[in-house]
Amino acid sequence: MPEVTPMMRQYFSIKERNTDCILFFRLGDFYEMFGDDALTASKELDLTLTSRDRRAEDPDEKIPMCGVPYHSAEGYIGRLIAKGYKIAICEQLEDPATAKGLVDRDIVRIVTPGTLIESSMLDEGKSNYLCALYVGALDNAACFADLSTGEISVSYFSGADVGHLLNEVAAFSPAEAVLNAGAYENGELHHLLSDKLGCLWQQDDGRFDPAQSLSRIAGQFGVTSADEAGIGGSPAAVCAVGALLSYMADTQKTDLSHLSNLRINSGGKFMELDIQTLRSLELVSSSRTLEKKGSLLWVLDKTKTPMGRRLLRSWVLRPLVSTVEVGRRLAAVEELFSETVLRSELMLTLRNVGDMERLIGKIVYGTAGGRDLKALQYSIVQLPKILALLAPMKSGLMAELKKIDDLQDIGALIAKTIEDDPPFSVREGGFIRQGVSEEVDYLRGLLKDSTGAMAAIETKERERTGKKLKVGYNKVFGYYIEIPRALSDNVPGDYIRKQTLSNCERFITQELKELETTLLTAKDRVAALEYEIFADLRERIASEVGRIQATSYSVASFDALCSLAETAAKNNYCMPEVDMSGVIDIRDGRHPVVEKMQTESLFVPNDTFMDMDGARTLIITGPNMAGKSTYMRQTALIVLMAQMGSFVPARSARIGVVDRVFTRIGASDDLSAGKSTFMVEMTEVAEILKSATSRSLLILDEIGRGTSTYDGMAVARAVLEYCTDRRKLGAKALFSTHYHELTAIEKETGGVKNYSISAKKRGGDIIFLRKIVPGGADDSYGIEVAGLAGIPDSVIKRAKAVLAALESDRKPASAPSKKPEPGDGQMTLLDLGGSEIAETLKKTDLNTLTPLEALNLLFELKKKI
Ligand code: ADP
Ligand code: MG
Numbered sequence: 001m002p003e004v005t006p007m008m009r010q011y012f013s014i015k016e017r018n019t020d021c022i023l024f025f026r027l028g029d030f031y032e033m034f035g036d037d038a039l040t041a042s043k044e045l046d047l048t049l050t051s052r053d054r055r056a057e058d059p060d061e062k063i064p065m066c067g068v069p070y071h072s073a074e075g076y077i078g079r080l081i082a083k084g085y086k087i088a089i090c091e092q093l094e095d096p097a098t099a100k101g102l103v104d105r106d107i108v109r110i111v112t113p114g115t116l117i118e119s120s121m122l123d124e125g126k127s128n129y130l131c132a133l134y135v136g137a138l139d140n141a142a143c144f145a146d147l148s149t150g151e152i153s154v155s156y157f158s159g160a161d162v163g164h165l166l167n168e169v170a171a172f173s174p175a176e177a178v179l180n181a182g183a184y185e186n187g188e189l190h191h192l193l194s195d196k197l198g199c200l201w202q203q204d205d206g207r208f209d210p211a212q213s214l215s216r217i218a219g220q221f222g223v224t225s226a227d228e229a230g231i232g233g234s235p236a237a238v239c240a241v242g243a244l245l246s247y248m249a250d251t252q253k254t255d256l257s258h259l260s261n262l263r264i265n266s267g268g269k270f271m272e273l274d275i276q277t278l279r280s281l282e283l284v285s286s287s288r289t290l291e292k293k294g295s296l297l298w299v300l301d302k303t304k305t306p307m308g309r310r311l312l313r314s315w316v317l318r319p320l321v322s323t324v325e326v327g328r329r330l331a332a333v334e335e336l337f338s339e340t341v342l343r344s345e346l347m348l349t350l351r352n353v354g355d356m357e358r359l360i361g362k363i364v365y366g367t368a369g370g371r372d373l374k375a376l377q378y379s380i381v382q383l384p385k386i387l388a389l390l391a392p393m394k395s396g397l398m399a400e401l402k403k404i405d406d407l408q409d410i411g412a413l414i415a416k417t418i419e420d421d422p423p424f425s426v427r428e429g430g431f432i433r434q435g436v437s438e439e440v441d442y443l444r445g446l447l448k449d450s451t452g453a454m455a456a457i458e459t460k461e462r463e464r465t466g467k468k469l470k471v472g473y474n475k476v477f478g479y480y481i482e483i484p485r486a487l488s489d490n491v492p493g494d495y496i497r498k499q500t501l502s503n504c505e506r507f508i509t510q511e512l513k514e515l516e517t518t519l520l521t522a523k524d525r526v527a528a529l530e531y532e533i534f535a536d537l538r539e540r541i542a543s544e545v546g547r548i549q550a551t552s553y554s555v556a557s558f559d560a561l562c563s564l565a566e567t568a569a570k571n572n573y574c575m576p577e578v579d580m581s582g583v584i585d586i587r588d589g590r591h592p593v594v595e596k597m598q599t600e601s602l603f604v605p606n607d608t609f610m611d612m613d614g615a616r617t618l619i620i621t622g623p624n625m626a627g628k629s630t631y632m633r634q635t636a637l638i639v640l641m642a643q644m645g646s647f648v649p650a651r652s653a654r655i656g657v658v659d660r661v662f663t664r665i666g667a668s669d670d671l672s673a674g675k676s677t678f679m680v681e682m683t684e685v686a687e688i689l690k691s692a693t694s695r696s697l698l699i700l701d702e703i704g705r706g707t708s709t710y711d712g713m714a715v716a717r718a719v720l721e722y723c724t725d726r727r728k729l730g731a732k733a734l735f736s737t738h739y740h741e742l743t744a745i746e747k748e749t750g751g752v753k754n755y756s757i758s759a760k761k762r763g764g765d766i767i768f769l770r771k772i773v774p775g776g777a778d779d780s781y782g783i784e785v786a787g788l789a790g791i792p793d794s795v796i797k798r799a800k801a802v803l804a805a806l807e808s809d810r811k812p813a814s815a816p817s818k819k820p821e822p823g824d825g826q827m828t829l830l831d832l833g834g835s836e837i838a839e840t841l842k843k844t845d846l847n848t849l850t851p852l853e854a855l856n857l858l859f860e861l862k863k864k865i
Contacts (some may be wrong), residue, residue, distance in 0.1 A: 213242020
């Protein structure tokens, strides 16, 4: 077998260690990819595929190759990362010009979706998490870190059940995860990571070794034990944090000292929300478009800085459960709410603050340039102004957040060192201020005034020799002293004769040679010196990472609080009263998103009253499109908003904190999820019944709809009874249903109240009143809704006839049924002789039919005729 070329041998040995990555192999000004990597990259990036000789003696055997210029690599890397690849960056470790033989190369960094730091690849409104998941027999844990800001936290749970862990992962929604074997073997975790979160994950059991984890934790956080790090009680947490640090270290190969403050997401501080609830309540993205527009966050977000935006997002995803914590946030929001002028000035000032969290991340990481340092300086300039504006604020949280270091020393240091408008590159000089370094100033002087330097030497040499000489320059000899031939005898001994021309001779001196070298290299020297000064400065600032992170967090909090206050003022929200009463009493509540999205018509406010006693469960009936789902979600959203510390869209609201909110939206409403089978629905309901407590709020929107009428109704009724029964669950539940028969429960069990959302028939039309009223609905208005949906008049007419026929045939049920309308329905049906048709119709419950199903049914019937 012939030998491969030395460079390809180097390539293969590096590739062998990084098989799960696309290898960007630096060759001069390009990153080249070979083999399968080249095939993949050329396809994904539309690059031209070429080839290269694999073996020296065998030019016939080629290996596919493609490449990207190194200066534009970031864009290509970003595109590959977005498609779920990992990129190993292999650099030349020595200067090819001076290297003997093959240039030494090695991996300097592995870019992965969960370890991004480049602004171009990150969404500024969203944290980007890497996650390490450990599932053991006795406990489990997840560690999350955002390399771009240095945020790192761990959540841990005891017991074998991974339910809490799943919800934690859903809330953080990591871009990438590393799993131990136990986590890897968990099907639910698989499903969540792959199908729901689109996370890139891999098993990496070796990283979870407890002893190694402990020593990594000690090194990273400067502690001597797990106890000191706050995770002594959880072996799982130790392994998860250790694995995350190990993965970070192996992929980043650089300073990670900004990951210095390990936060513990201790149980019970935040409300736990499962992924169904997060999604169906559209907290941070619309379930239809997956965009932020149409979500609760979209309504609440009036932040002015990227870090405020990310913090607010995390508040929305993790409402609080402690009335004290909620009260602190609410008090701070109220202060800002009532100071309109101050608030708008604060927002104007915050607008000038940059992404300090990610700037310090880049500074520590070592990728920050001159412009990044300036952005940090300009942000720091705003801090005294912000603190002055906030001076009158007295609430506890505000007082605490205001106790910050205003970083003026750091701002001044940058201001003093770096020019106002530095170039993009820090390698080419031209951005260190005059007066910072004598040597830089001297060299710049030289460069600017090389003719002056020559003239000075000329004068000096004339005086020394008394001869009429000149200093000149040409490309061949560089600088020289020219003396007419007549005078060229008896030159000083240090003159070196270089050239003899017809009428003059040219000499050089040591001093001239030095000047020449100085001038020729001055440009490079200045650039190198400037970079050195810059790198020193960057390191100095990096050593202040803790101070800058703490201040950034306060500024982010001001921004997020101010955003909540601004939204409250603009949208006419009220301050909720949050307590432990177990009561939810909302007057004139509105749906925060629907009222904003719906521009043509006014939103009709509604009251909600629930308690732990007679009004635990509300059964909500009403025609399709009446507003049942909207009403139930609005109630859940108002509760969540209150627990986030936000004002709420209502005239008044008293919210007894709930420990969790669960939602289950009926199969037919959940089409976006793709596979809304009855089975999925029932699994979710089962999960809710298992996890809910008497302090939970349940939103059950038309459950049991995914199966046949009687089955569905039976399941719905049983679930309803279970929720209501205080010996079982006794939770607060909002329960919408098409099964009017269920309204009978109100009389049979305590704690249930019937409500309906009213609609009126006018002529053949239906008018939605959008008002919730006590009592069950008496009509589904299914046919009218079908009419609204644009089903042809003749079909609607037939449907009415069919309905009349059915109703005259129906046995009285617990819900009141309608009298047949005058018409010839039954006659016609009999005329058609369709006993089969009649049978089908008998079995059909129009109350549960969607307009589309009704149309399909008519289609079927007509076919039979
Ligand atoms: P249902 O669940 O009863 O079928 P939805 O809750 O889906 O009805 O409401 C249908 C539409 O009615 C919503 O998309 C919204 O545009 C409108 N709507 C609902 N509630 C209100 C309200 N209180 N005020 C104004 N419009 C409303
Ligand atoms: Mg609905």
